[in-house]
Amino acid sequence: MKRSREFFRRHRIASAVAAPAVLGIAAAVAASFALTSPGPKSADPELTASVTECHDMVTISVAGRNDTPVAGTTKMLLDKDGNELPAALSGDHSSQWVDPVVNAPAGSVDPNSYAAVYIAYPANLNSYEDAVNTGAANAEQVMRDISAACPDTKYSIVGYSEGADVVRRVAQEIGHQSAGSDGKYGIVDPGNVAGVVILADSGRSAGEGPFPGAKDPNHPDNFDTNYQTGKNVAGGQGALPDHAGDFGALNGKIASFCSDGDLTCAAPQNISLLQLAINVGRQINADQMQAEGLNPTTGMDVAVVLGKIAGNAFADIASRPNWWTGNETFLSVLLRVSAPDYKPGQPVADATPASSIEAQNMSPLAYLPQKVFNEVVGLITTNQNTIPVMLSDPYNLTLGPNGTGHHFDYWRDSDPNNGKPLTSAEYAAAWLTQLAQQAQAHQLTTTPTTPTTTSKSPAALAAVQSTPTTGSTTPTTGSTPTTTPGATTTTPATTTPATPTTTVTPDATTTTQVPVAAVAPTTTTVAPTTTVAPTTTTTAPTTTPTAAH
Numbered sequence: 001m002k003r004s005r006e007f008f009r010r011h012r013i014a015s016a017v018a019a020p021a022v023l024g025i026a027a028a029v030a031a032s033f034a035l036t037s038p039g040p041k042s043a044d045p046e047l048t049a050s051v052t053e054c055h056d057m058v059t060i061s062v063a064g065r066n067d068t069p070v071a072g073t074t075k076m077l078l079d080k081d082g083n084e085l086p087a088a089l090s091g092d093h094s095s096q097w098v099d100p101v102v103n104a105p106a107g108s109v110d111p112n113s114y115a116a117v118y119i120a121y122p123a124n125l126n127s128y129e130d131a132v133n134t135g136a137a138n139a140e141q142v143m144r145d146i147s148a149a150c151p152d153t154k155y156s157i158v159g160y161s162e163g164a165d166v167v168r169r170v171a172q173e174i175g176h177q178s179a180g181s182d183g184k185y186g187i188v189d190p191g192n193v194a195g196v197v198i199l200a201d202s203g204r205s206a207g208e209g210p211f212p213g214a215k216d217p218n219h220p221d222n223f224d225t226n227y228q229t230g231k232n233v234a235g236g237q238g239a240l241p242d243h244a245g246d247f248g249a250l251n252g253k254i255a256s257f258c259s260d261g262d263l264t265c266a267a268p269q270n271i272s273l274l275q276l277a278i279n280v281g282r283q284i285n286a287d288q289m290q291a292e293g294l295n296p297t298t299g300m301d302v303a304v305v306l307g308k309i310a311g312n313a314f315a316d317i318a319s320r321p322n323w324w325t326g327n328e329t330f331l332s333v334l335l336r337v338s339a340p341d342y343k344p345g346q347p348v349a350d351a352t353p354a355s356s357i358e359a360q361n362m363s364p365l366a367y368l369p370q371k372v373f374n375e376v377v378g379l380i381t382t383n384q385n386t387i388p389v390m391l392s393d394p395y396n397l398t399l400g401p402n403g404t405g406h407h408f409d410y411w412r413d414s415d416p417n418n419g420k421p422l423t424s425a426e427y428a429a430a431w432l433t434q435l436a437q438q439a440q441a442h443q444l445t446t447t448p449t450t451p452t453t454t455s456k457s458p459a460a461l462a463a464v465q466s467t468p469t470t471g472s473t474t475p476t477t478g479s480t481p482t483t484t485p486g487a488t489t490t491t492p493a494t495t496t497p498a499t500p501t502t503t504v505t506p507d508a509t510t511t512t513q514v515p516v517a518a519v520a521p522t523t524t525t526v527a528p529t530t531t532v533a534p535t536t537t538t539t540a541p542t543t544t545p546t547a548a549h
Contacts, residue, residue, distance in 0.1 A: 003108055029332065038245045050077070050078040051078070051079055051148075055112065055157065057440070059155070061098050061157075061158050062135055062158070063098045063123075065162045068093075069093040074092055086121065086142065087119050089118075090118070098154045098163075100429060101158055101197065102116040104430070104433050108437055113436065121133070127285065129283060132166050135163065138171070140156070144188065154444055157192065158197040159197070159199065165240065165243070166474045167198050168202070171196045171198075171241075175190055189200070190248070194438075195432065195435050200265050200410070201258055204265045206237035208258055211227070212254050217231075220431065221255055222435070222444070223434060227422075229420070230418060230420070234265065238265050252539075259378060259413060261406035263389075263398045267389075269389070271384075272332075279339055280309070284391065316336075316337055316344070329375050329379070330375060330376070331378060469471075
């Protein structure tokens with residue numbers, strides 16, 4: 001109990017908020033959606049890059065919170081008519097986290113054959129759901145415009161943290177499209193999407209491996225290098241199970257990486273109260289809550305969301321007269337209707353009849369004792385892991401200071417002694433490099449190849465694999481501090497075909513990561529080191545911690 005009280009004190013979680021929805025703890029579970037990179041660079045006002053400059057392959061990149069191009073401070077991509085699009089070329093915008101992956105192919109193909117663009121979107125928590133939906137809409141718009149101007153261009157799509165949720169939704173939408181009567185697709189032809197990388201996949205299904213739908217579970221269908229020789233798969237499931245599901249025509253071309261301990265993608269099952277709180281947190285202004293704490297304005301924000309959920313729950317029950325005769329609990333109803341994209345009137349499977357009640361056409365009150373019993377049992381059984389999660393300090397487990405939490409493992413999770421020679425980020429970089437080479441040679445294919453057990457890669461692997469050393473990428477923080485752009489110099493990643501290295505050397509900074517509810521953790525820094533692929537040098541800005549996610 002002492003540890004639990006210390007957690008609440010240290011993160012300044014308002015008890016009034018934690019009481020109705022356990023929002024503070026849930027914030028830690030969903031905190032991984034918030035990352036911060038150095039503030040936007042000042043930009044030359046002259047805009048020259050246009051979608052009409054065609055490439056064999058373009059990577060659509062979506063970074064995490066506060067790590068997005070900003071119109072007016074960043075050179076933005078132009079459409080065919082010279083209007084700004086919600087995207088910027090990599091280099092005009094830089095992300096210390098995503099750059100090593102999306103810039104890896106640049107040194108292995110002709111300069112005009114490949115480009116990476118970053119999607120601009122709100123990337124905040126004024127409303128998490130609105131931000132992610134806007135990111136998905138912007139990514140689809142940019143892909144449509146590029147495809148209209150350059151119909152032969154192939155795509156890879158990469159997302160991390162909050163951007164991972166954006167990319168999952170975009171990939172699912174593309175993969176489940178149907179062609180119109182003219183044979184065209186609303187976004188892009190799924191056959192033109194060569195690969196999708198999702199780092200910290202919040203929509204991951206329970207126990208799902210890294211390559212959903214692949215013919216071989218050790219690699220995507222169009223890459224002949226095994227990710228790992230063992231069968232180590234993160235436990236748990238994504239923190240947003242309402243966005244789980246397959247990728248349709250893109251199945252087999254997905255790399256969904258999840259680190260065990262990253263509660264974004266490896267949240268334990270049976271934490272229904274925390275899941276309910278996460279759903280609430282996705283619909284409130286968590287940025288304001290974090291900055292101001294619980295006050296009349298933020299309290300009203302929470303009350304409105306809770307009131308809407310309660311109203312939807314009672315309306316749902318009222319629309320199903322047989323609900324009282326079944327085993328479904330009120331908590332289950334709340335979980336279902338609290339999903340941000342819930343629409344009243346959606347069909348629901350008939351409730352399973354309660355076995356101890358055999359009489360028909362009885363008053364609902366006759367079922368009340370059994371219903372109350374089911375509620376108590378359901379509350380206990382669906383929250384078996386809630387207390388362990390609360391006591392594990394989930395915030396620091398996932399988002400420790402200076403990238404020490406599991407949400408940053410993707411740049412340091414190689415384990416050569418156990419059959420995993422590359423980090424997740426390096427593996428993704430090698431895959432994208434091979435795809436870019438194949439796109440340049442017009443050889444992209446979905447035909448699976450035979451993997452090599454030793455994971456010896458083609459030239460693509462050499463292009464991103466440097467001599468691995470333990471703990472070699474120094475991520476600044478993965479937090480969500482308020483960033484004061486100071487001395488931040490980012491050299492866009494350049495890659496040589498042979499052995500590029502990446503050095504990210506942030507200053508010691510004090511950072512804060514944002515839980516999806518109102519949490520204001522303060523953390524101190526110690527800069528760990530880890531290895532990543534393309535060359536990037538970053539000096540982190542001085543940050544002033546404020547409660548963020």
